[in-house]
Amino acid sequence: MEFKISEKEMLFENEQYITRMVINRKGEGHDRGEPRLRCAVSITLQVKETGNELNLRANIYWDTNYPKTHLIFTGGSLVDFIEEQDLTYDKFKEYWDKVKRLAANVFTDEEILEYRKMMNIVKA
DSSP states (O other): OEEEEOSSEEEEEOSSEEEEEEEEEEEEEEETTEEEEEEEEEEEEEETTTOOEEEEEEEEEEETTTTEEEEEEESOOHHHHHHHTTOOHHHHHHHHHHHHHHHGGGSOHHHHHHHHHHHHHHHO
16 A cells, blocks of 8 residues: 655555545544544545545544544445445455554654643643
């Protein structure tokens, strides 16, 4: 998989799919009432074979207790979209799991360190 990242966007591409995540905003946020480091993104997922696209909005959360990212979507269903393309979601999920792991790179080491310091102050 090819992965490119800049301050403004992330691009993920393999033989079948292209996903572009435009970074709209980064900062503090909340997920289920818990403070989190948050990045709001606009996502365009394209199936190369058909050229069809799905546009989504998502929040990427960094959880300091369980250091991983969580993508929370609004505005569409990946499962429905993939099935409408006559593709199997299980195969797509292999690609999408890699996208989610790589999306964690949206947060810099400095941002994560500052967030962890803030969380330690909140806990104290």
